[in-house]
Structures are given as C-alpha cells and as structure tokens.
Amino acid sequence: MATPDLTLVTLGGAFGLRNVSPFCLKIEMLLETLDIPYQLEEEPDPRKAPKGKLPYLIVDGQKLPDSELIVEYLDELTQGKVYAGLTAAERAQGTALTRLSEDHLYWIMVASRWLDDAWFKNVVDGFFHIAPALVRPLVAKLAQRRVQQTYNLHGLGRHTLKEQEDFARRDLQALNDAVPEEGFLFGATPNIFDFTIAGLMAGIYDQQPPTWITHVANDFPSLKAYTERVQTTTGIYGREQAGDGS
Ligand SMILES: N[C@@H](CCC(=O)N[C@@H](CS)C(=O)NCC(=O)O)C(=O)O
Numbered sequence: 001m002a003t004p005d006l007t008l009v010t011l012g013g014a015f016g017l018r019n020v021s022p023f024c025l026k027i028e029m030l031l032e033t034l035d036i037p038y039q040l041e042e043e044p045d046p047r048k049a050p051k052g053k054l055p056y057l058i059v060d061g062q063k064l065p066d067s068e069l070i071v072e073y074l075d076e077l078t079q080g081k082v083y084a085g086l087t088a089a090e091r092a093q094g095t096a097l098t099r100l101s102e103d104h105l106y107w108i109m110v111a112s113r114w115l116d117d118a119w120f121k122n123v124v125d126g127f128f129h130i131a132p133a134l135v136r137p138l139v140a141k142l143a144q145r146r147v148q149q150t151y152n153l154h155g156l157g158r159h160t161l162k163e164q165e166d167f168a169r170r171d172l173q174a175l176n177d178a179v180p181e182e183g184f185l186f187g188a189t190p191n192i193f194d195f196t197i198a199g200l201m202a203g204i205y206d207q208q209p210p211t212w213i214t215h216v217a218n219d220f221p222s223l224k225a226y227t228e229r230v231q232t233t234t235g236i237y238g239r240e241q242a243g244d245g246s
Helices: 022-034 067-077 088-114 120-127 136-154 161-178 192-206 212-217 221-234
Strands: 006-010 039-042 056-059 062-065
Touching: 006 022, 022 067, 022 088, 022 192, 022 221, 056 067, 062 067, 088 120, 088 136, 088 161, 088 192, 088 212, 120 136, 161 212, 161 221, 192 212, 192 221
Parallel strands: 006 039
Antiparallel strands: 006 056, 056 062
C-alpha cells in the first residue's frame, strides 16, 4: 500500500519556541522516528481545527484530530511499529505517565503562561498578534477568562499558587524519578512515551522568558538532560534554535 499524503497541522511558535504545543511536538517526534514523510503546516487559530484543538493530521485530504488518535492511526499504518517491543507493563507505565503529563502537569504549565498577570503580555504578543490592534486586549482578556474557567473546572485553579507549585513539583519529581540517567524510558531508543514527556518538558525548559514552572523544573537536572537527549536523538526541538540546551 502506498504511504498516504500526510500534513501535520500545528499551532506554531511563540516565546522563543518553534512549536509551543507539546501535543504537536510529540507527533513531530514520532513521525520523524518512524521515518514517514510528512509536511508541516501552521494554524495559529485552534478554532479552525476540527475539534477546536491542535494538532490534527490531514491524511489524503481527511482531517484526523487529537494527538492520541493520531498515534493510534500511525501505529495501524506502520503495522504496530509505535508500540513494538513494549511489554504490557511498560505500556501501562507509559500510559500513566502520559496522563500525568497531558492531563495534569500540562494544565499547570498553561496556567503559568496564561494566568500569571506579569507573564500574560507574552501570551498576548505570542498568540494574539493576528488580532487587529484595536480589539487585541479585549480578545486576549476573554481568552484568558476561558482558560481560568477551564482551570477552575479541572480543579487545579481552586488552589493557591503555592499549592499549584507543590502539585507541579510532585509531578516533576515523578517524571524525574521515572526517566533513566542514560538512554530512554524503555531502552536505548526513544518511543512514543518519551516523546510525550519530552514534548511537554521542552516547552517548560525553553520558553522565553521562563515562567514560574520553568524555575521549579530547573530543580530537576536529570529530567532536563533527558529532555535534551530525546530532542537530540529525534532531531526535533521545541526551541527555535537547535542546540544550546544549557
Ligand atoms: N487531547 C488533545 C489536546 C490538544 C490541545 O490541548 N492543544 C492545545 C494546544 S497545546 C489547543 O489547541 N488549545 C486550544 C484550545 O483549547 O482552545 C490532543 O492530544 O491533541
């Protein structure tokens, strides 16, 4: 069967990052590693995505949203290469780390960008430069309110900043303890679960200027070195300039 024509549609860059979205970075890393040809396209407005979120993959003209569904599709396309060699226990551990990263730590990272009033100007410059100057502050403020509501609904938004920092520290400690000093989660080559963690951590370590969560993450040098290792091995970096992972 011929390889389908694939285009990965991502959010694009801001804050010194080439790609601000951990979900998009994860899929870029996976496609590179599977050595599947694809094109990259940027869509700065997630509302134009099929489910209002990025990334989505265009497969021969058909839009496939959600990074996890994209992973499943790529596993099928490659006849099982995505999870090849993993035991059931490793997959279980990988799935648990994915949920920790994408459904908990991710939201604290989002809050550190959007809900810190001193940092929010970077979000406005990074995400809302496409809005006409006159309405930009209002559009940005409305979007910020939506993020606050979502964060409150999740539950994390009901905690003090100190409590949020402690939640983040426990998540980061768990990731730091889960990743090895050398190599990758489940061996000498990185796999989808490494891409999930490194996709998220790349943005946390390299966003410019740093948010408060970057300072917490800097207390975990093993996790930082691991994040660099995954980016170097895949050749996919979150930051604009490859190299200089200091
Ligand atoms: N479960 C989705 C999450 C994707 C996601 O949250 N993407 C963010 C960018 S990092 C987004 O598009 N947010 C826009 C919004 O929620 O309005 C996936 O795995 O693809």
